[in-house]
Amino acid sequence: MPGSAPSSADSGIFSGFRRAFRGTLVWYGFVLPPLFLILVFIGYPTALAFEQSLFTEIPGGREFAGTYHFERLFQNQVFWGAIGNTVLLGVAFLVIIIPLATIFASMLNRVRRGSTPLKVIYFLPQLTSSVAVAIMFNYVFQPDWGLLNGFLRQLGITNLPLWLADPRYSLTGSRAAVTILAVWAGLGYYIIVTLAGLQSVPTDLYDAAAIDGASPLQSWWYITLPSLRPTFIFLIMTGSIDALARFSDLWTLGGPGGSPARSLQSIVMFMYQQGFESQDFSLSAATAVVFFLIVLLITGAAFWGFLRREFRALR
Amino acid sequence: MAEQAIAIPEAKVQRRWRLPHDWRSQTAIFITLCTGALFMLLPFWWMFATSLSRKADISMPRTPQLWPPDPGIFNYWIATNNLPIVRLYFNSLVVVGGTTIGYLFFCSLAGYAFAKGRFPGKSFLFIVFLATLFIPFETRMIPLYLFMGQLHLTNTYWALILPFLAGGFGTFLMRQTISSIPDELLEAARIDGASEFRIFVQIILPLCRPTLATLAIINVIWRWNDVLWPLLVTSDSNMFTVTQGLALEGHSQGTYTGVALATAVLAILPVVVAYLFLQRYVIRSVVSSGVKG
Numbered sequence: 001m002p003g004s005a006p007s008s009a010d011s012g013i014f015s016g017f018r019r020a021f022r023g024t025l026v027w028y029g030f031v032l033p034p035l036f037l038i039l040v041f042i043g044y045p046t047a048l049a050f051e052q053s054l055f056t057e058i059p060g061g062r063e064f065a066g067t068y069h070f071e072r073l074f075q076n077q078v079f080w081g082a083i084g085n086t087v088l089l090g091v092a093f094l095v096i097i098i099p100l101a102t103i104f105a106s107m108l109n110r111v112r113r114g115s116t117p118l119k120v121i122y123f124l125p126q127l128t129s130s131v132a133v134a135i136m137f138n139y140v141f142q143p144d145w146g147l148l149n150g151f152l153r154q155l156g157i158t159n160l161p162l163w164l165a166d167p168r169y170s171l172t173g174s175r176a177a178v179t180i181l182a183v184w185a186g187l188g189y190y191i192i193v194t195l196a197g198l199q200s201v202p203t204d205l206y207d208a209a210a211i212d213g214a215s216p217l218q219s220w221w222y223i224t225l226p227s228l229r230p231t232f233i234f235l236i237m238t239g240s241i242d243a244l245a246r247f248s249d250l251w252t253l254g255g256p257g258g259s260p261a262r263s264l265q266s267i268v269m270f271m272y273q274q275g276f277e278s279q280d281f282s283l284s285a286a287t288a289v290v291f292f293l294i295v296l297l298i299t300g301a302a303f304w305g306f307l308r309r310e311f312r313a314l315r
Numbered sequence: 316m317a318e319q320a321i322a323i324p325e326a327k328v329q330r331r332w333r334l335p336h337d338w339r340s341q342t343a344i345f346i347t348l349c350t351g352a353l354f355m356l357l358p359f360w361w362m363f364a365t366s367l368s369r370k371a372d373i374s375m376p377r378t379p380q381l382w383p384p385d386p387g388i389f390n391y392w393i394a395t396n397n398l399p400i401v402r403l404y405f406n407s408l409v410v411v412g413g414t415t416i417g418y419l420f421f422c423s424l425a426g427y428a429f430a431k432g433r434f435p436g437k438s439f440l441f442i443v444f445l446a447t448l449f450i451p452f453e454t455r456m457i458p459l460y461l462f463m464g465q466l467h468l469t470n471t472y473w474a475l476i477l478p479f480l481a482g483g484f485g486t487f488l489m490r491q492t493i494s495s496i497p498d499e500l501l502e503a504a505r506i507d508g509a510s511e512f513r514i515f516v517q518i519i520l521p522l523c524r525p526t527l528a529t530l531a532i533i534n535v536i537w538r539w540n541d542v543l544w545p546l547l548v549t550s551d552s553n554m555f556t557v558t559q560g561l562a563l564e565g566h567s568q569g570t571y572t573g574v575a576l577a578t579a580v581l582a583i584l585p586v587v588v589a590y591l592f593l594q595r596y597v598i599r600s601v602v603s604s605g606v607k608g
Contacts, residue, residue: 026511027432034421034481041478048458121352129540132579135565150379248542275457292454
């Protein structure tokens with residue numbers, strides 16, 4: 001298009017050639033600086049992670065280890081614990097937050113007054129760093145005088161839960177507490193995205209349903225929810241990747257080990273602990289490779305499912 | 316939502332100060348939404364109220380109080396003495412400012428070339444840029460940290476800024492925006508003898524202002540709230556960012572509730588104040604790009 005297509009009249013074939021060549025070179029001037037940054041700070045370390053997972057550092061050099069570090073990783077109970085925590089917390093988070101956000105977004109879409117300040121309030125925790133949210137909730141969940149248990153005590157409940165101090169798999173344990181935290185912090189974002197999806201549903205669908213005598217609840221169930229399918233796929237895809245990469249809030253609450261009793265250790269925390277604290281770079285790199293493959297799998301599956309539908313709609 | 320079909324007569328009824336026919340459901344929805352908003356705000360308020368109480372450092376009341384019996388700024392005084400808070404704000408400002416300016420500049424450069432340029436290898440290079448979207452930061456963080464050590468950059472601003480200067484997401488967003496700028500405009504500038512770089516600075520960048528603002532907002536949220544990378548590459552408390560200082564201080568001040576919460580308030584205050592002023596742009600940025608902070 002432009003650049004190589006000289007618009008002014010040309011005197012000869014050579015100047016035209018030179019012009020085209022110069023037009024090409026200019027674009028490399030634009031692309032190369034960012035490309036250099038990407039190759040050095042994204043490409044090289046990623047390649048390094050793959051390489052490190054295949055070698056063992058020994059004094060004065062290193063030797064090829066093949067799949068040794070991966071075998072070591074897959075026999076590591078702590079690794080499986082971290083994977084289990086990450087998946088459990090991610091699934092619980094998505095299962096709670098998506099229906100909740102859909103309900104709130106539908107209400108916000110219907111209400112005639114005050115939706116803007118409400119949106120601003122719901123979105124506020126999203127802007128707050130997850131570290132600050134974690135510190136705040138550390139005290140909200142404090143068993144003796146925390147905000148939540150104080151509230152429950154006012155309701156007359158005597159057998160108060162321990163929340164973050166209870167590492168068991170329970171609805172009032174540490175995992176439940178950090179899920180409540182994540183839902184509280186993430187709800188605004190999920191509501192706003194769902195609301196955008198709701199507002200793109202064509203209104204004539206609702207008009208047609210109203211003419212056919214559908215109740216508001218019926219049209220919500222049969223029109224709104226199916227129309228939100230792309231939104232849900234998008235939220236599940238990005239939400240899964242965020243959940244896999246969860247680190248800051250759990251680290252703030254439980255340290256790199258995810259205390260109590262490793263109940264809050266995520267896969268990234270495991271990576272951090274092995275690489276940064278135990279200096280076991282090969283094991284950390286093997287974890288990074290496994291992590292990369294899981295994320296790639298999710299992204300690929302969601303992309304495929306999402307794009308296939310988009311293309312079908314285009315045809 | 317049947318009422319959308321009969322929206323016009325309804326508005327007339329409202330103007331005559333009569334209740335709309337669906338006032339019951341409207342009230343119920345409004346009350347539910349306000350209750351939800353209250354649950355969103357309550358922890359913030361409780362944190363603020365507790366941070367004002369000196370007694371909170373010794374013992375907390377068993378029944379949560381929404382206003383402390385002894386309001387004062389004692390905890391803030393301690394918090395600012397424990398941490399070099401001014402220094403941390405300065406560090407965060409340098410890191411957030413540096414990465415944002417760099418990210419916008421380099422992503423626009425590449426975005427312009429991919430949108431309007433014509434050169435061998437364009438599609439391949441664009442795929443290289445997009446491929447970075449599929450590499451989570453966590454995959455490369457430990458090797459990157461070792462690499463920074465080899466470059467002797469740990470505990471410097473460079474370590475906090477350099478890895479975030481270019482990325483696939485920004486490049487993609489800029490390419491999409493620049494593609495929608497008509498070629499005739501650039502062609503006219505070229506006939507007038509403007510160089511490509513001058514076209515980029517004087518025509519492309521001003522026309523991309525909304526997208527640049529979106530990218531800037533998202534990048535500021537990302538970098539201000541990031542704690543994983545600063546934890547890896549800085550160990551000197553003079554190089555900590557605000558969020559990192561808060562994370563470490565929150566650990567060590569665990570028993571001094573008031574001080575820990577005062578530190579948290581100090582750390583989130585700038586972002587919250589900025590958000591309240593810019594909320595419309597912030598929410599729009601997040602929705603239009605589909606990326607949260």
